[in-house]
Amino acid sequence: MINKKLAEQPLAQLLGQRIAELRKSRRWTQAQLAERLHVEPETISRFERGASAPSLHTLENLASVLRVSIGDLLVHSSTAPDDQAMRISAWLSELKPADRAFVTGIVQQLCERLRSPGD
Structure with missing residues (x-):
């Protein structure tokens, strides 16, 4: 059952929270994740804030770098x-x-x- 509060959050924010959670669980900085993805640290910051969402290609790369499935990026912890x-x-x-x-x-x-x- 999905928490009502979570269901009301935009997908970009939920995805951003999940990216931040996974990054922090690996003790990586935004800059370290950005380096692994070959993007600017500001890009990671925008994703984590929910200000923008990654493209499908970048989402695929994020999942690979974080060693999770794309589905795992899209679901709450x-x-x-x-x-x-x-x-x-x-x-x-x-x-x-x-x-x-x-x-x-x-x-x-x-x-x-x-x-x-x-x-």
């Missing part, structure tokens, strides 16, 4: 387990193999600890 797993997967994909193994080991231990009753 979700707390659904599959959506959270995709975000974690994107974060892990930027790590070296040894670091990925380390992080997944810690996550596994935490999950096992939290699942065990009565500790």
Whole structure:
């Protein structure tokens, strides 16, 4: 169910918020995202403010650079387990193999600890 407040926001604003959220989750500045997209930092600023929307071509490039699907750019952040797993997967994909193994080991231990009753 879509939050009524979200449904009332223009698509460009929702998309801009999502771009900013994904960029920040990777700890990138607007300039760093702009560099990866081969655009000016002001372009990223306009997208994130909802002042303008990216072309379909740029949307495709944004999704690729941010390692998400175009659909993921167009939907509001979700707390659904599959959506959270995709975000974690994107974060892990930027790590070296040894670091990925380390992080997944810690996550596994935490999950096992939290699942065990009565500790």
